[in-house]
Every structure is written in structure tokens, then in C-alpha cells.
Amino acid sequence: MNRIFIILLFLFSISGISVSAQSDKDTPRNGEGIHLFLKRNKRTGSGQYEQFLELNKGKFGRNNSLLLGVAYTLPPLSGKRNTEAQDKPAADKQDSKTKINKLFGNKYQEYTIKSNKLKGTCFYLSSGHGGPDPGAIGKVDGYELHEDEYAYDITLRLARTLLEEGATVHMIIQDALDGIRDDRYLSNSDRETCMGEVIPLNQVKRLQQRSDKINSLAKRTKEKYKRAVFIHVDSRSQKEQLDVFFYWAPKSSGGKKLANTMRTTFESHYDKHQPSRGFTGTVGERSLFVLDKTTPVGIYAELGNIQNSFDQRRFLDPNNRQALANWMCRGFITDYENWKKGK
Incomplete structure (x- = not known):
């Protein structure tokens, strides 16, 4: 009897180990x-x-x-x-200000919190299109330039820059493989997701999905300063050169203030770096699905014309893509400072 009991106990133990291992x-x-x-x-x-x-x-x-x-x-x-x-302290460093976010890719995944200028803020960043929809398509040197790839790269750069200033950031559209890239011609794919969920082909469902995701996150966000940011690249006639322009939702006073702050910020940087050219970007109120359907104060950015050869330089050069992210970050810092003052 004892021998049978021991055998049964041994078999049970093996079974338990197997269940645990699986x-x-x-x-x-x-x-x-x-x-x-x-x-x-x-x-x-x-x-x-x-x-x-x-x-x-x-x-x-x-x-x-x-x-x-x-x-x-x-x-x-x-x-x-x-x-x-994601977002853990680097294993080989004791500095609590050094973090890792794998969405940024191997080269840029490690970043350092440099300041608290945006502490107490939360951003929901959504790059345009993605998944089955490439958005606008331009061509140069035999390459196809897909809006979703360039908008995503700039959005990633903006996310990293905001994090460095102490912000909380949610990337709504994500690509598990494409981090921040320093290539001129970004490879095209359709694997982007809405925070892990497959992006629908239907336009309304696609826009509703990312709007719902932002609203769900906003309900759980402790920060009082919340901003939804939608980044796109426009498509117009090849001859039409555009500067960056911004939209806000109808009757959104916060969105209007933010858009005007962004325009002023970009204008000052153009005056510094291209004084002979000047800045002609515009701001305006516009009823767009994602602006109308999301609860945080929102801003919709069009970064140029993907068909125009001059505007294409703004996207092809990775330094220019980073400059766009840096300037937008500075605009958010100014807007946050004004918001705290009650302006």
C-alpha cells in the first residue's frame, strides 16, 4: 500500500510540475x-x-x-x-532618471529625464493612418513616401522629447518593429496597431478606435493637463509648398490657445533658422472626427505637402524630423506654463 501511495504521489508531482511549466x-x-x-x-x-x-x-x-x-x-x-x-530604469545604471522605452528602437530606446518642465502633463499621441491605410503617398528618387511612416517617426521623436521633459506619454498608434529611424527613405509596412489592436480598414471605425482609446486612457489619467495630438502629412498639388499648420476643435478655447502657441513657436524658430523665408503656417478651427470625438483638449497638425519637393526635405532628413518634434515640444512647454498661470 505504501509503495502504491509513493508511486501515485510521484506521478502527481510530475503532473504538477508539467502544469506549472506550461x-x-x-x-x-x-x-x-x-x-x-x-x-x-x-x-x-x-x-x-x-x-x-x-x-x-x-x-x-x-x-x-x-x-x-x-x-x-x-x-x-x-x-x-x-x-x-517598457519604461523601466536601465538595468546597468542606478540613475532613476534614465529610462527605457522599446518602442523607440534599439538606438533610441534609452532616454534621460532632463527636466520637470512638463511634470503634471499627459499626452496622447496619434500618428495619422497606419495598418491597412498608408495615408498620402508621395514619390521621390524612385521611392514611395507613405504618410503613416513619416508621421509615425516624427510622433515617436515627439514622444521621446516630451518624456525627457517629464511628461507622461501614451503612443496610441504603435509599431513593434519600427522604432525611431534615421533613414531618408522609410520602409513601408502595414503592421501598425492601435495599442495592440488591429487597425480596421474602414475609415470611421479606424478613427473611432483611436478616439475611444484616448478617451479610455483620459478617464484614468491623474494629470489635469491633458492633450490629444494628431500628426499628419498633407497631400496637395506638387507645386503647392506648405508650412506646418494646426487645427483645433470648434469651440475649444484650450485648443485655440495651443494652436496659436504652436504657430508662434514655429514662427520664432523660422525667424532664427530661415530669416529670409519667413513662416506662413496657419491655424484654424475645424470639425474633424478625432478632434470632435476625443475628450482631452486636442490639436491636429499637418506637417507639409508630401507631394512637394521642398516640403519633402522636411520629412526626408531625420534632423528635420527631429526639429519638428523639438519645436512642438517647446510649444507644449509654453502652453503648459500659460495654462498654469491661468492665461
């Missing part, structure tokens, strides 16, 4: 995307989507779709220390 893997159900798959497995914490992609490279279908019958490795449950987590 507890960090699971297979998707029919029709289940990454977002629902992680939600079912209680992995919805910050950075866990990016961890999941990293842990399962090469196991996805088109647009990072899950494949039936494939066992996917799950990131640690929330509360467990995860050294690959």
Missing part, C-alpha cells in the same frame, strides 16, 4: 487577436503587449495575427519583475 504558455482560440488573448490570460499591464511580441518573434501571421494551434509564450503576470518592461 502555465506561461497558451494557444489562441478561434478568432482571437493578441489583445483579447492577453486579456483572457490577465496580461494587460503596461508593456506586456510589446513583451509578448518580443517573446514570440516569428510565430505570427499577417499584421501580427495569432495562428491557431501555436503555443505562445506569455509575459510574466503583473506584479512580477520583468526586466524587459
Whole structure:
């Protein structure tokens, strides 16, 4: 009897070990995307989507779709220390101001909080189009320039710059592979997601998705200064050269103040760097879906004409893309300072 009991106990132990070893893997159900798959497995914490992609490279279908019958490795449950987590202090540094955000790519993932100028602020950054929709398309030197790729790169640069000034930042549109890139011609893809969710092809559904995501985040945001930022590249006649211009939602006094602050900021930098040219960018009130449907004060930026050869220089040179991000960041700093003064 004792011998049988010991054998049973041994088999039970092996079974328990097997269950435990497999507890960090699971297979998707029919029709289940990454977002629902992680939600079912209680992995919805910050950075866990990016961890999941990293842990399962090469196991996805088109647009990072899950494949039936494939066992996917799950990131640690929330509360467990995860050294690959987004926005964590660098493992080899003790400086609490040094952070890592893997969305920025290997070269730029590490950043340092340089100031508290934007402490107490929260930004929701949404680059235009993405996923199945490339947006406007320009051509130069045999390359296709897709709006979503250049808008995303500038948005990433803006996110990093805002973080360096102490802001809280949410990237609404994300690409798990494309970080900040210093190439002139950015490779095109359709793998962008809305914070892990597949972007619909239908325009209204696509815009509603990112608006809902911003509103959901805004409800849980503790910061009182909240700004939704939508970054696009326009498409017009090849002969039409444009400067950056900004829109705000109808009757939004905060949006109007922000747009005018941005224009003044850009104007001052143009006077400094291109005094003979001047700045002709405009601001205006406009009813746009994402401005109308989101609850935080919003601003919609058009960064130039992707068809115009002069405007293309603004996008092709990575230094110019960074300058756009820097100038927008300075505009936000001024707007925040005015907001605190009650102006």
C-alpha cells in the first residue's frame, strides 16, 4: 500500500510540475487577436503587449495575427519583475532618471529625464493612418513616401522629447518593429496597431478606435493637463509648398490657445533658422472626427505637402524630423506654463 501511495504521489508531482511549466504558455482560440488573448490570460499591464511580441518573434501571421494551434509564450503576470518592461530604469545604471522605452528602437530606446518642465502633463499621441491605410503617398528618387511612416517617426521623436521633459506619454498608434529611424527613405509596412489592436480598414471605425482609446486612457489619467495630438502629412498639388499648420476643435478655447502657441513657436524658430523665408503656417478651427470625438483638449497638425519637393526635405532628413518634434515640444512647454498661470 505504501509503495502504491509513493508511486501515485510521484506521478502527481510530475503532473504538477508539467502544469506549472506550461502555465506561461497558451494557444489562441478561434478568432482571437493578441489583445483579447492577453486579456483572457490577465496580461494587460503596461508593456506586456510589446513583451509578448518580443517573446514570440516569428510565430505570427499577417499584421501580427495569432495562428491557431501555436503555443505562445506569455509575459510574466503583473506584479512580477520583468526586466524587459517598457519604461523601466536601465538595468546597468542606478540613475532613476534614465529610462527605457522599446518602442523607440534599439538606438533610441534609452532616454534621460532632463527636466520637470512638463511634470503634471499627459499626452496622447496619434500618428495619422497606419495598418491597412498608408495615408498620402508621395514619390521621390524612385521611392514611395507613405504618410503613416513619416508621421509615425516624427510622433515617436515627439514622444521621446516630451518624456525627457517629464511628461507622461501614451503612443496610441504603435509599431513593434519600427522604432525611431534615421533613414531618408522609410520602409513601408502595414503592421501598425492601435495599442495592440488591429487597425480596421474602414475609415470611421479606424478613427473611432483611436478616439475611444484616448478617451479610455483620459478617464484614468491623474494629470489635469491633458492633450490629444494628431500628426499628419498633407497631400496637395506638387507645386503647392506648405508650412506646418494646426487645427483645433470648434469651440475649444484650450485648443485655440495651443494652436496659436504652436504657430508662434514655429514662427520664432523660422525667424532664427530661415530669416529670409519667413513662416506662413496657419491655424484654424475645424470639425474633424478625432478632434470632435476625443475628450482631452486636442490639436491636429499637418506637417507639409508630401507631394512637394521642398516640403519633402522636411520629412526626408531625420534632423528635420527631429526639429519638428523639438519645436512642438517647446510649444507644449509654453502652453503648459500659460495654462498654469491661468492665461
